[in-house]
Amino acid sequence: MLNLVKNELIKLHYKRKLLITVIVLFVVSILICAGTFALSKLATPKGQIKIYETNITNLENQKQNNKNLSEKDIHQIDKQIEDFKAQIETIKSNANNPNVLSWKDTVEAKTTKLEEQKAALDSFKDAGEIESINKELLINNYLLKNNIKPLGDFDFTSFSIVSIFFKLCSILLVCIIISIITADIISGECTPPTLKVLLSRPVARWKVLLSKFIAALVSSLIIIISIEVLLYLLGGLILGFQNMSYPMAVGTKFKESVIQISASNKSFVPIVGSTYIIPLWLYLLRTLSMQILFITASVSFFLLLSSLFKSSTLSMTLSIVLVIVLDIIKQLPFQIVRKISSFIFITYGNSLDLVGSKLSDYSLGSLNPLQIPIVGIIVLLCWSIGCYVIAHLVFTKKDILI
Amino acid sequence: MNVLEIKDVHKHLGTRNIIKGISLSVKEGEIFGFLGPNGAGKTTTIRMIVGLIAPNKGSITILGHDIQHNRENALKEVGAVVENPELYTYLTGKENLKQLARIYKNISDKDIDEVVSLVGLTDRINDKVKKYSLGMKQRLGLAESLLANPKLLILDEPTNGLDPNGIIEFRELIKKIAKERNTSIFISSHLLSEIEQVCDTVAFIDKGVIKSIESLNGDSAQTNIETAVLATSETDKAVKLLKTLNTIHEVSLKDSEIILQIEKGLIPQIVIELTKNNIPIEEIYKKQQGLEERYLELVEGGSI
Secondary structure, three states, X not given: OHHHHHHHHHHHHHOOHHHHHHHHHHHHHHHHHHHHHHHHXXXXXXXXXXXXXXXXXXXXXXXXXXXXXOHHHHHHHHXXXXXHHHHHHHHHHHHHOOOOOOHHHHHHXXXXXXXXXXXXXXXXXXXXXXXXXXXXXXXXXXXXXXXOOOOOXXXXXXXXXXXXXXXXXXXXXXXXXXXXXXXXXXXXXXXXXXXXXXXXXXXXXXXXXXXXXXXXXXXXXXXXXXXXXXXXXXXXXXXXXXXXXXXEEEOXXXXXXXXXXXXXXXXXXXXXXXXXXXXXHHHHHHHHHHHHHHHHHHHHHHHHXXXXXXXXXXXXXXXXXXXXXXXXXXXXXXXXXXXXXXXXXXHHOOHHHHHOOOOOOXXXXXXXXXXXXXXXXXXXXXXXXXXXXXXXXXXXXXXXOO | OOOEEEEEEEEEEOOEEEEEEEEEEEOOOOEEEEEOOOOOOXXXXXXXXXXXXXXOEEEEEEOXXXXXXXXXXHHOXXXXXXXXXXXXXXXXXXXXXXXXXXXXXXXXXXXXXXXHHHOOOHHHOOOEHHHOOHHHHHHHHHHHHHOOOOOEEEEXXXXXXXXXXXXXXXXXXXXXXXXXXXXXXXXXXXXHHHHHHHOOEEXXXXXXXXXXEEEHHHHHHHOOEEEEEEEEOOXXXXXXXXXXXXXXXXXXXXXXXXXXXXXXXXXXXXXXXXXXXXXXXXXXEEXXXXXXXXXXHHOOOOOO
């Protein structure tokens, strides 16, 4: 069996598949690093002042060049310019006088304010807002208790780079990488029909299939995860590593809302008090496990496609098209599509957000309340096993007529 | 024990009946020819022997192991080239062989080098297969099938695409392998001459049915009559003379050539008789005992 896996890995290597995927992922990672670095530069006081200054110049140019402006327009432009100038002053004075308040005082002040807001909300009507305030409160308490300095909205770290990577690449790019490796692992042996040679040897067909699955899975996992680790390290070196005990909110559950907003779509609200906090390292570990599961499901799915078709072009094209189509339709605002998409593996591709229950977060454009980690685990497991079993039945039973 | 035993095998693909109940057996060290026109079911039979497709009815046993129930043991000592030798073109010749060697447990690098030199590819074995000529690919395919030192070697249209030189070399190689390794060889072909020159036994197959299984060496030994063909400018005179000779059983004319059925070994005598009577001989030759006629007789109207 080990020898068969070795055979498959050698074939993947000589087909240049591994090299291509590594290069693609590496280039994308470098671009993401560079992009995040540029963003972090913009977020500094200097960067912001620069933006405001550019805006002022633009407005002044418009005022001079455009002769058709009414009195009112000119007045408004002047006002806008003054606003920007005031902003610049504020940033400058903030930068010159380091904060009088320590971060602890700020956090405490924020906490008090949040508590007040929460008290004013109706637990029946505003469950969503209450739970998001709860989240912030939990995080603030954890920060205070463990003496961890909070990160501002514009503080970029190694973790931000990884989140950006997941947001941009975790479904399309990862799936395409996996399909490049897997989608022709069987169909590719139909033209020329080398499969014939392989299957007329004293080896059980199920072993051939399993060896192909293992080889594809192992190479996909190694390539994708090692690039992610590399990205994390690279990000850490450029922007600084995030404290591994930094609090992360997870575990939010959802229920059907009593008050429905529209007749066609059910609305859902978070269950108040279901969110809890875990440290960053545990969050990353869960994300990694979830992604391994997602990669397994994808490999299994593409292996099935590859076992169904005799043309490698067809199985390869179909797998990439299917990924794109499924990724698009899951975002359509139809109840039925949403329901179906909850049972499709592609939906659970962003492991990072899935672990934080953010996929089902109503505030992020109302996706699906079913998309929480436990459902993700079940769906991904079902796809991994289901697709593999069908591929097994197809592959071990069919007459090889190529 | 027979090396290969096929019993009443049927196979249909979709609604078409491809194989309609064939039975045959191959003995140890025998070169068995499987002759039939294109589309007769030769490749389908071979696919069933090596377990690529499953028969709908009947059984196939190799060295006592049923291919359906004991596939791994049955195929352990089988080497096969089904249709064309299919190779990983992006790998070197050596790596192609290594891929297969890894499937078996006991094939060393030395064994690989041995088959490579047997098929004469030692110089080019480290080149990528995409740079190989067709003949080299055929040879590498043969090397693949010989790798496990098989007791049964199955070759499907093995000389397809080989040049005349290659065909002769190939024929010698087959005979050598059968003799030295005592390997049974099962060759399918639509080429009469190929089968005639290497096989001990031949099975005629047409439209999924085996018409006849005949021993090629045995046939000519049994009878003591052979056929000779004579060409001369004085046909009439020659026929007249030949009819008077009692060693000649039959004289007939075909396309201005005289066909003679004579007792074995008496052709030189006839030459002497003809010369004595001043009949000029343009050509005289022994005709191989009628595989071609037999073929046409069995496979009526089939395209060759």
